[in-house]
Amino acid sequence: MTAVRTPPPNRLPARKPAAGATGRSGAQAAVSPMLSRLAAERATGVLMRERGTLFLSDGQVVHAESPASPGLDVLLTAGGALRPEGWWEAVTQAGPGQRVGRFLIDSGRVPRGALELCHLGALYDAAFFTLGPTSAPGRFRYGVAHWLGPIHPVPVDAVERETLRRRELLHRIWPEPATDTQPLIRTGRPVDVDVPRRRRTVLDHVDGARTASDISAVIGRPAFHTLVDLRRLAAAGIVTTSARQEPEPEPEPEPEPGAATAAAWPREAPGDPDIALLRRLRDALEAL
Amino acid sequence: MPGIDECLLEAMRLPGARGATVVDWTSGLALGTVGDSPNGDHEATAAEAAELARTAAENLAFAPAEGSDWSGGETPVEDLIVSNRDSYHVLRFVRTTFDSSVFLHLWLGRTDGNLALARIRLGEIAERLVLG
Structure with missing residues (x-):
């Protein structure tokens, strides 16, 4: 009998976890070997x-x-x-x-x-x-x-x-990292009365120009705490990145050689609300 | 003047004390730990306790009737108590003069522990921790 070696199946094309996410492997790769x-x-x-x-x-x-x-x-x-x-x-x-x-x-x-x-x-x-x-x-x-x-x-x-652990926490709350670094704007979606007080303080400082770091400096709060609240506000559809900055999602990883078309998702058509919605849906599903 | 470690050691002198931690409930970070933790992993316990503390701190149902605006470091909730067959957990929110989300977590055995005493002492320790 002849042993037949089959090549391992191609990995399904999956987007790499967003920069900053550690993925689910639980592997604790050193953040800096140095x-x-x-x-x-x-x-x-x-x-x-x-x-x-x-x-x-x-x-x-x-x-x-x-x-x-x-x-x-x-x-x-x-x-x-x-x-x-x-x-x-x-x-x-x-x-x-x-x-x-x-x-x-x-x-x-x-x-x-x-x-x-x-x-x-x-x-x-x-x-x-x-x-x-x-x-x-x-x-x-x-x-x-x-x-x-x-x-x-x-x-x-x-x-x-x-x-x-903090990277993973942010990713679990909302997998889109854009609110971490870009100027922020309110979506206009009505805000529930029960947005917690500390989160509302962050929301009150979203003015279309400030970034998460700017807001942290103004209110004197550790920046990671602000990132957490902003991801929760983004997940609730209350805050997004300023329109002028769009589209600038996290850079798509280079397609791996041999991997099936990684570009299953189109590069963002500027200002196309459907694409933005689809991206949000995809990210939310991936975060499940 | 006590620092984090001295305050935790003081909490550990309470009858029945098994472990004490200072935790940041926004991130789930253990800022200081002394003694044991229920699952042998202080960091994992801190992250779980932080979820509980956050729920209590963020939901209006647990705030006083006239509300709480966090002014002067005031927290809507003073403490949380969880009891089970063999132990108590007391989580005491710490009022600080800088922006923070910190609580003390004391785990104590049920047979030796005195819940009323622990709750009062933990409140005093939380005050000394930030006021000296």
């Missing part, structure tokens, strides 16, 4: 990537910053936890010694627990954007420390796990 290596060698310094920076001390993450997320100063001063003058005094006096965090606590300006909570929120928030998918290589400079000083260091793998 970061894992730096953690293993207990490095101290700053990792600079396309969308932000991560400060390491002895292999642990002590701080993160991203242009997409509000800084600790914004978070603390927007809600009145600290006056802007108090922040600048601390930076001036303790910045050169790289112990601004310590100074804020010791001088009684911010209670320790509050600072830890706020800073951890800011750290994971900025790390989410910093560790976002990118094709640009990261750079690491050894020996650099942030002027804030350590507040509540966290292990690299905790930050990586959380970043992946």
Whole structure:
């Protein structure tokens, strides 16, 4: 008898999960091999990537910053936890010694627990954007420390796990990432009275020009929290990306060689409401 | 002045305490953990507890009659209590002077735990956590 080897069947043409989604495999691919290596060698310094920076001390993450997320100063001063003058005094006096965090606590300006909570929120928030998918290589400079000083260091793998989990959370809420980055507009659909208060604050700042990051900076809230609310508002059909920016969906992945026509969906016809509706339907079905 | 870890350790001194966590309910992130968790995975427990907390915080049915506008860090719900055959869970929302969505989660055994005491103490700990 002859064994017949058949080639494995072609994979069904499926759109790759949107950028930022981890898919259902549950595979915990490292978000940055370079970061894992730096953690293993207990490095101290700053990792600079396309969308932000991560400060390491002895292999642990002590701080993160991203242009997409509000800084600790914004978070603390927007809600009145600290006056802007108090922040600048601390930076001036303790910045050169790289112990601004310590100074804020010791001088009684911010209670320790509050600072830890706020800073951890800011750290994971900025790390989410910093560790976002990118094709640009990261750079690491050894020996650099942030002027804030350590507040509540966290292990690299905790930050990586959380970043992946957050991508998946956004994807589960609404698989269309456009509201994460583009100017936002209200669709005109009537808003239920029971839109939760915190989400309504986000909605109130949607004005046709602001992006998620802009809104976060104005209300002094971690940007990821705003992304979550915006995805929920997009899923409810209340918020969409500004019309002028359309069509700019996430870039279609390059068709894999050998894969059947990946371009089963037409490139968007500008302004065609049917295509937009079909895309929303497809995304919603894929998210099930 | 207590930080996150000190506050969690203080919660763990309550009779019957098995585990304590600080969780952000928008993201489901565990910001600090001490002791055990029901399924042996603090991060998974935090994500599940966050869903429960979010439902309570976002639905008007659970808010006080005159409503709640979150002003001054006020949360519509103070705490949530879940009991089962062998344990209690107390989730205490934390009022902060910056924008946040944080709660303390205390898991305690039913035989040794004192629910009334735990609820009062957790409220005090939540206050000390952010006010020092």
